[in-house]
Amino acid sequence: MANKTILKWAGSKVRIMNQLRPHLPKTKRLVEPFAGSCAVMMNTDYEQYLVADVNHDLINLYHIAQALPAPFIPNAEYYFQTFNQGKSYYDIRSKFNTTKKHMTSEGIAVNFLYLNRHCYNGLCRYSEKTGFNVPFGNYKKPYFPKEEIIAFAVKSQDAYIACLEWQDTLSLVDYSDGIYCDPPYMGDNFTRYSSSDFTDSDNEALAFALKDINDMQGNPITVSNSLEAKELYADLGFTIHEIEAPRTISAKGNRKPAKEIIAVLNGGAQ
Template sequence: MTILKWAGNKSALMPELLKHLPKGPRLVEPFAGSCAVMMATDYPHYLVADINPDLTNLYRQVQDKSESFIASAMGFFETANNESAYYKVREDFNHSREITNFWRAIFFLYLNRHGYRGLCRYNKSGYFNVPYGNYKAPYFPEAEIRAFAEKAKRATFICTHFEETLNMLMPGDVLYCDPPYASDNGVVFTCYHTEGFTEDDQYRLASILTRRAQQGYRIVASNSDSMLSRSLYRAFDCHNITAARSIGVAPGEGKSAAEIIAVSKPAAWFGCDFASARDYSAIHEVRA
C-alpha cells in the first residue's frame, strides 16, 4: 500500500515489474507518482523525482517529520470529513499564502483521500480542481506513512523535470520510468501538473532513454501497449501485461488495460536514434 491513492499506481503490478528490475546501488525514478516501486523494492539508495512540487513536498515532510505529520493529519481527517470542509481546504490550498510547507503537505494528503477517485489534477492556472469524492470514511494511511518514513531514510526527493533527473545518473544506477502514458489517438492526460506531459515529451523521453541504454545504463520503463509506445521503445524488449484500471474507463468497459514493460537490451544491440524519427509516420516506416 502507498500513502496516496494514485491513478496508475504500480502496487498491483510489482510482482511482474520485479522480474525485470535488476539489482544495483541506487534506483532512480524521474516520475515519482505514488512511490509504489520504491516501497516494494530494496535498493541501498533511491533518487526519486517529480515535477509536481506538492507531491515532492509531501514526501519530504513525511521523511523529516513523520510523527508530527501523523498526529496533525489524523486529527484533521477526523474533523474535516464533509463537503463544505473539503472545498474550504481546496480553496486555502490553492490561494492562501500563509500555509506552511508542513500544512500544505497535510492538505495535499487530505485532498487526495477525500477527492474524487484520488485524482491529482490542476487547471492551467495551477489550481487543484478535483471535486469532492463523497466518501463515508476516507482511509487514513497511518501504517503507510510510517513505512514510507522508514524507507525514505535511504532516499533523496527532488522536484525537477525528467531531463534534469536523467542528467544526474551515475554509473551502476538502475533507472525506472513511469511517465504519463502515450496514446495512439492523441489523447494525453496533461493535467497532472500545469506543465502537462505532451506527445513531444514522449518522444524526448524515449530518445534520452535510448541513448542512456547505449551508454550501458539498465533501464525499465512502463507505458501503454500502443503503436506509439512500441515504436518509441522498439529498441527495447517489450513485455505485455494487463493492468487494472479504475480511471478513464467508460461504463460497461472492462476495467483493465494493456501495458508494456520496456527493458533495455545490452548496449551493443542498440543502433537507432529516436531524435531522427520525429513524426509518427516516419517512426512506423522505421519499425516496418
C-alpha cells in the same frame, strides 16, 4: 502482498508489482524521474534510491513524511476525522489553491494528503487558472494512511528525494545506476499532474533520452507505458513485454484490465 502507499494514485504500480519487479534493473541504486505514489520504492529492496518528480506538492509531502515531524500525523489525522463533507473538501481545496504560498511546508503536506485521499479516484490534476481541481470523491470514510506514512519514513532514509524535471533527474544518473520511468502514458487524458502538461511529444523526447543514456553509459532501463507507446520503444530497440493492469479510472464505468507495456533495455559496460 504488496506494500500500500501514502497516496491513492491513478496508475499506481502497487497491484502489478509482481509483474513489474522481474523487469526492473538489477543495480544498487534505482533512479525514478516520475515518483508518483512511490509504489516501486516501497516494494523493492535497492540499497539506494534517487526519487524525483516535477510536482512540488507531491515532493513536499514526501520530504515531510521522510523527516516525520512530531505534529504531522496528528494534524493530518485531525483533518480526516473532522472534514469529510463535500463543502469542507471544496473549502480546503480553495484555500489550498489560493493561500498555499502562505502555508508552512507541513501545512501544505497536510492539505495535499487530505485532498488526495478525499478526491475522486486519487487523481492528481491541476488547472493553470485554478490549481488543484479534482472533484470530491464522496467516500464514506476515507482511509488515513498512518502506517504507510511511518513505513515511508523508515524506507526513505535510503532515498534522495528531489523536485526536478525529468531531464534534470536523468542528468544525475551515474554509470552504475538503474532507471525506472513511469511517465504519464501516451494517449492518456490525465496529463496535467503538475503545472504543465506532459504530452505525447514529451513521451517521445523521454524515450530518445533514455536510449541515449543506455548507448552512452550502459545503464539498464525499464519503462511503463500504454500500448500506444509500444512502437516508439520497440523501434528504439527496447524489449517489449505486454501485461494486463487494473484500470482505476474509466469513462462509461468500464474497469476491465487494460493492456500496457513494460519496455526494457539491458545494461552494458562501457
